Amino acid sequence: MNSRLTSIIRKEFIQIFRDMRTLVMILVIPIMQLFLLGYSATSDVRNIPLAVLDRSRSHESRALLDSYRAADYFRIAYMVTSESEIDALISAGDARAAIIIPPDYARRLNDGDAQVAFIVDGSDPTSASTALSAAQLISQSHATGILSRRLESSGLNLQVRPPVEARTTVWYNPDMISAHFMIPGVIGMILYAIAAILTATSIVREREHGTIEQLIVTPIRPWELIVGKLTPYVILGFFNTIEVLAVGHWWFGMPIRGDLGLILILSIVFLVTGLGIGLFASTIANTQQEAMLTVWMTLLPSIFLSGFFFPLEAMPRFLQWLSYLMPLRYYLVIIRALLLKGVGLEMIRTDVLAMTLFAVGIMTAAALRFRKRLD
């Protein structure tokens, strides 16, 4: 192998292993992000704290509350005696929802027109909508139960059953665990951010420290310098991918259904995009801070417009178009399909093609901008 190339790679590795900041970034940050996002960025709403004002205090009202207890959407956190208490609890955020059972609940239940009030804190739309639909579901099934029991006791031997029932089956992520959806995204984000930031800062640092001047006047060819500088980060990015996959799989129970080899190969293709962005940023920035900032400026739209957190289908048409410019979008489709659905290459051909074109395009543009000179 080319000795100039190997000596650049060796030098770069020595520097990486001697720099605490870089080491922490490589080893700790991916795992930290994985845990943060795996646990926090979840839309699974469980155990919503519920305040209960039971003015009926009857056998019937307790039966209703039992239905709420049985479903794990709610946790009866407070039993209160006045509406003003509910007000205070929801304002303080201690309760996210409240249920008020009127004094005449039991009587009107027998008349068949009982009502309960259900109050939801709508400031967090995700948990509010879950709470709302859960409350409706619980009330309905409770009502159906009462109805069928009543019909039975009245001697009518009818099977009460809704005329239509949607039998739902969830594929690929049957328990709809958000972490399984998030982890592939985290892999994508880490590959992109780490590769881009490390590449950009490692090149800009040479400029800041003045070492670039000595590097420039060596007989190293520009392509050798680029390849030599990037190779260590390809290797580290590869290591990061495996690290995040392993933790995702064994800790968060995320399935790896597709071909692992294919997953790794396509991850490296995506990594090239991040390296290209980093190389490009290094041709613009003069200081490491500028380089970081430049990378962040590309990272934020990538995260929001790639379907990482928010489904692309829900976005305005304009943003959907914009999302086609985000290489991360294609990688997320690919990695989620490979990990969760276990599909083969033929099912994700278009996305693989688009991602590869972006990788090659960005890297080429960056390499053309890269000058082995001071001016």
Added chain:
Amino acid sequence: MNPLIQASHMRKSFGDLVAVDDVSLFVQAGEIYGLVGADGAGKTTTVRLLVGALKADAGEVNICGYDINRQTEAARSQFGYLSQRFSMYEDLTVLENIRFFAEVRGLGPDEWLPRSLEILEFVGLSDFKDRRAGQLSGGMKQKLGLASALVARPRVLLLDEPTTGVDPVTRQDFWQLVIKLVSPSATLALSGTSGASADEAGVSVIISTPYMDEASRCHRVGFMKAGRIIAEDTPSNLRARLNGRVLELRGSPIGLLRHVAHKDEDVEDVQAFGDRLHIRVREKKAQDVLSRLKSQIGGEGGQVDELRSVPPVLEDVFIALSESNHE
């Protein structure tokens, strides 16, 4: 024999500022060429154009027969370069730095270690080979820079203010190393263990410096001003330009002496050299000034201990050149 460094009509501007303006340079094997001039005269830009770290707007640079712009890598494997700013890797050890620059300049796996140790011995850094470069003193850093520039046995050495900010003892050491390099018997640094002597005539050195004592050690000196080389010659020929035109004056009070000397119409310039003044006079006027200055000073109440014609030093020449308007 062709000069190892041939640069003709180099020109470089940064925006409106013309940093290097039609500079040509030719340096032979075994020759130390000094590039002197004030800060901002264009020395560093000139050296950077020679090594191709900057691209000239116009002009040609040829190192050992290779065009720096068209045969960049071939040209670059011929020279060693020490930049003004320390540009070794501070987080690498001395030996790791040397190894890196040895390998990227083409030394093989069996070659780099003996050669690196040899060059570290040559510059006197053997005992520090495992120390991080960032923890070296200023002088040792410059020696490391020199060792890195020399490790691949270059035929051309370009040194940009290598001794600025370095203590006098280290400066002295440094110059001894450079002088050893250019002498034909400097087989140690040149041929090394491989036995394949790069050039029995010695290397070419370009060194830029703000120090006149260093300039006087060069075989030839180019004086830069406003991006141009306005004078180029051997130090003795340069000094000869002012032969008989420099007077040395000792006496007191020094302020009065300076004042009186300045008033004389045949005096071009007065410079303080420690406790004495160097007075530069118009051509052929030395005798006139010598004869009248003493009495003038006496008339003003000053005292003259000594007034005599002295051989000019390079500093006199450069001050004269700096003030001259001829372009």
